[in-house]
Amino acid sequence: MLKGKKVVLGVTGSIAAYKAAEITRALVKERALVKVIMTASATRFITPLTFQTLSNNPVAVDMFEEPVAWEIEHISLAKWADVFLIAPATANVIGKMAAGIADDMLTTTVMATRAPVVVAPAMNVNMYTNPITQHNIDVLKQNGYHFVQPESGELACGDRGQGRLADIKDIVDCVRSLFIKKDLAGKRILVTAGPTREPIDPVRYISNYSSGKMGYALAKAARDRGAEVVLVSGPVSISPPSGVMLERINTAEEMMRSVLKHFDNVDAVIMAAAVADYRPMEYSEVKIKKSDEDMVVHLGKNPDILKELGFRKGKQVLIGFAAETNDVMLNAGKKLREKNLDMIVVNDVTQPGAGFEVDTNIVNVMTRDGDVKSFPLMDKGELSHMILDLAVDLMVR
Structure with missing residues (x-):
């Protein structure tokens, strides 16, 4: 996404200036062209040579130093x-x-x-929350500047609060998003992600291996393309993308209630969650103690969220997922028809790189008119945009 893009990185006199070296490395890794400008104060925390080495370009500090090329450098x-x-x-x-x-x-x-300007503040919490600083930020936002909010936590000065430089990944994501088409602007997309957990007792539950990575990547991609995103997520260990409405759930019934609450007001639903088909019929309020006897858990059917959405569907585009181990396309086609889907994304989880808890996927995408598109092994972030390209086509039909 950033290959060949030209990024000027400004580094100012914050204790977080050393993190700008990692930002430079991250941008160069994505094959962006980076040139760095440092304030005089920044050079007290980290040397220009560091950025020159990482960017493979001269670093500008002094307006009046002899220029590298005979042109007005700024x-x-x-x-x-x-x-x-x-x-x-x-x-x-x-x-x-x-x-x-x-x-x-x-x-x-x-x-x-x-060029568009992205600003990632880093300072003491009292400086950041000072009304003058907030006023200045508002002024810049009104003039089209983009901001990556600082994180909360322990600061270098020993205080705690908001003021830590945002995560490097979030900063690079913000830069990357500026080059992504905004073809979902004005649309509202609901994405489900992760597993559900069906409790047996206070310490045990039935679940699956879903990490939520595919659903979270889809939510992030939809956000970057301008959509308002609702992310309904089962329990996962990854951080949600900023700028989306997150609703956390545990069970399939909780997911059903959350999805139906938003369904009438969205343009598309992408059901990437791995919802448990069954749940224990009985729940023990106390931990079931181990005994010499076998334990039998009676299971009952969970609500079929996708089928219910297909029944209620009006203008919405409905996209399902299917993780299969055999008869992959046959099972996917059956699911698409029976649940009144517009599109289904199916993968064979027995293939290396296409199962749970990995950053890549290999999928086939089938639409209700019978078209099938195959996508080779690729990063889930890249694949998310491929899926959204097809979803956009369905939305404009």
Whole structure:
């Protein structure tokens, strides 16, 4: 997504400046072209040589140093950039940008660029929550600047609160999202993800191996394409994408209630969750103690969420998933017809790289008119956009 994209990275005088080295590495790993501008204060925390080595480009600090090429450097960098990222951004630099002050290489270049600007603040919690800082952030947002909110936690000064530089992955995701088409703007998408847990007693349950990675990747991709996303998630160990409405559930019945609550107000539902088909008929309020006897658990059917949605479906596009081990396409076609789906994504979980708890997948996608598209082994994030491309086609028919 970032291959060949030109990123100017501004680094300011925050203790988090060292993390900008990892941001540079992450951008270069995605084959972006990176040029770094540092404030004089930033060089007190990390050297320009570090960024020069990681980016394989000269680092700009002083507006008046002899230029590498005979052109006005801050203007040339401003024109060169496809995106301008400032990470970390101090309260000082945020205030300068909001007031239109351009008194060093970084603020002058930002003032001159027409590229989108992404700002990742990092500072003491009291500085971040100060009404003046928040006012300056609002001013920049009103002028089209994009912000990646800082995280909460223990800060370098010993205080606790919001002010830690956002996770590097979230910062790079924000940059990446600027280059993604917004063909789902104005749409509302509901995505389910992860497993359900059907309790036996307070310490035991029936579940499956689903990690939630595919559903979370779809929610993130839909968000990046401009959709308003509702993510209904079973218990997983991964962090949800920012900017989506998250509803956590445990059981299939809880998922059913959550999905039906939103169903009438969405344009599409992507049921990527691995919902347990059965649940224990009886629940013990206390832990069942081990004995010498065999234990028998009587199972009853869970509600069929996908079938209920297919019955209720009106204008919505309904997409199901099927994890199969045999007769893959035959079973997928049957599920598509019986549950009134518009599209089904099916994978053979016995294939290496296509099962649970991995970052990749190999799928076939079948639509209700019989078209089948096959996708080879690929990252679940990339595959999510392929699936959404097909979903968009269904939405505009």
